[in-house]
Amino acid sequence: MTDNEKIDLIAEVxxxxxxxxxxxxxxxxxxxxxxxxxxxxxxxxDEHFGKTIKGTEIRAFExxxxxxxxxxx
Amino acid sequence: xxxxxxxxxxxxxLACAVPSKVVLSQELTELFDANSVNRFVAATGIKQRHVTNxxxxxxDLCYVAAKKLMEEKSLSGDDIDALVFVTQFPDYKIxxxxxxxxxxxxxxxxxxxxxxxxxxxxxxxxIYFLAGLVESGTINRGLLLVGDVDMEYQNTSDISFAGMFxxxxxxxxxxxxxxxxxxxxxxxxxxxxTIWTPKPGxxxxxxxxxxxxxxxxxxxxxxxxxxKVPKLLKEFCNxxxxxxxxxxxxxLHQANLMVLQQIAKKLKLDMMKVPVSLDKYxxxxxxxxxxxxxxxxxxxxxxERLNLIASGFGVGxxxxxxxxxxxxxxxxxxxxxxxxYKEDYV
Numbered sequence: 001m002t003d004n005e006k007i008d009l010i011a012e013v014x015x016x017x018x019x020x021x022x023x024x025x026x027x028x029x030x031x032x033x034x035x036x037x038x039x040x041x042x043x044x045x046d047e048h049f050g051k052t053i054k055g056t057e058i059r060a061f062e063x064x065x066x067x068x069x070x071x072x073x
Numbered sequence: 074x075x076x077x078x079x080x081x082x083x084x085x086x087l088a089c090a091v092p093s094k095v096v097l098s099q100e101l102t103e104l105f106d107a108n109s110v111n112r113f114v115a116a117t118g119i120k121q122r123h124v125t126n127x128x129x130x131x132x133d134l135c136y137v138a139a140k141k142l143m144e145e146k147s148l149s150g151d152d153i154d155a156l157v158f159v160t161q162f163p164d165y166k167i168x169x170x171x172x173x174x175x176x177x178x179x180x181x182x183x184x185x186x187x188x189x190x191x192x193x194x195x196x197x198x199x200i201y202f203l204a205g206l207v208e209s210g211t212i213n214r215g216l217l218l219v220g221d222v223d224m225e226y227q228n229t230s231d232i233s234f235a236g237m238f239x240x241x242x243x244x245x246x247x248x249x250x251x252x253x254x255x256x257x258x259x260x261x262x263x264x265x266x267t268i269w270t271p272k273p274g275x276x277x278x279x280x281x282x283x284x285x286x287x288x289x290x291x292x293x294x295x296x297x298x299x300x301k302v303p304k305l306l307k308e309f310c311n312x313x314x315x316x317x318x319x320x321x322x323x324x325l326h327q328a329n330l331m332v333l334q335q336i337a338k339k340l341k342l343d344m345m346k347v348p349v350s351l352d353k354y355x356x357x358x359x360x361x362x363x364x365x366x367x368x369x370x371x372x373x374x375x376x377e378r379l380n381l382i383a384s385g386f387g388v389g390x391x392x393x394x395x396x397x398x399x400x401x402x403x404x405x406x407x408x409x410x411x412x413x414y415k416e417d418y419v
Contacts, residue, residue, distance in 0.1 A: 036331075
């Protein structure tokens with residue numbers, strides 16, 4: 001999966017336009033990065049990559065790149 | 074393996090009660106910004122909840138549901154051989170609230186009575202216990218009461234708690250009969266901290282600091298749910314050779330809409346077969362499955378017989394699946410009540 005495709009999926013999770021995101025975007029700067037988005041991220045990871053993630057790992061994400069890094073099969 | 078087909082058993086009746094006070098999710102805008110509230114409503118599906126007037130407890134709601142159900146079925150306290158009350162919020166520390174309910178409902182002394190501390194898998198586990206007692210011949214008829222009021226969430230600063238939980242109580246009669254109930258139960262104590270209220274209890278009897286209310290690791294709870302629950306539902310259907318499509322409805326614990334959609338997606342189940350009561354009642358903890366059945370029944374014709382598969386999952390960690398049949402005529406319409414027990418102790 002390309003980086004752009006990953007960003008599209010993260011944008012879908014956050015319910016924002018992909019153009020608003022880059023790998024360097026700081027998640028805490030986005031009002032949409034909240035507990036609901038964390039659950040949507042888990043569902044996306046399960047559906048597209050068949051993997052699970054701990055809550056502590058998600059809360060440690062600082063940038064969009066951190067989220068992209070776990071999006072592997 | 075904890076799975077069993079219980080034979081010669083029937084669900085004789087089901088009733089639920091909720092408080093009359095309704096809180097709309099949009100009222101959360103008084104505490105949180107409108108965008109957060111809209112996202113919360115879209116993700117959880119919760120538009121409103123019925124909440125306690127502050128005096129009602131889970132046992133009060135169960136009492137009203139049980140009394141009405143016993144009247145409808147022309148049963149007296151002499152006809153009940155076991156009363157199980159499943160709750161996370163008992164009326165008193167000691168004794169078990171089930172004994173107070175036995176007294177209030179006028180149930181005979183020749184009766185097995187106990188509380189069980191369980192949350193969102195309460196109805197599934199409760200049916201499993203009582204089905205075993207009925208099938209073994211230990212009892213002829215059991216009364217399962219599941220009820221909670223989550224007063225502790227009303228002042229929280231976290232929207233996913235503040236707007237999530239509704240209050241409800243349910244009563245279900247299980248008796249010797251001509252049907253069967255299949256059940257499958259799973260438990261994972263290694264996840265005991267995922268949803269917990271550590272204080273006050275015997276482990277920390279003197280500690281006054283720190284939160285005294287329930288904490289939940291939302292992400293880990295969600296992961297547990299969307300992985301373990303579809304897996305168990307599939308195992309259940311394979312074991313009992315009952316394809317999921319063969320059931321009229323799949324009634325899931327009403328955790329939130331995202332959870333229901335995710336489980337349905339994994340089971341390739343149309344959401345038309347997954348009834349939702351979250352919109353009206355929120356997440357009503359252990360009684361959410363009976364609340365959803367009652368809510369569903371209000372949309373169906375009388376004289377039908379429903380073939381249901383149901384799954385509850387949550388604190389413990391605990392999760393399970395049952396299948397059962399129930400006649401719509403045996404499901405009472407939702408009871409709305411403000412009654413509560415006027416305790417004379419001060």
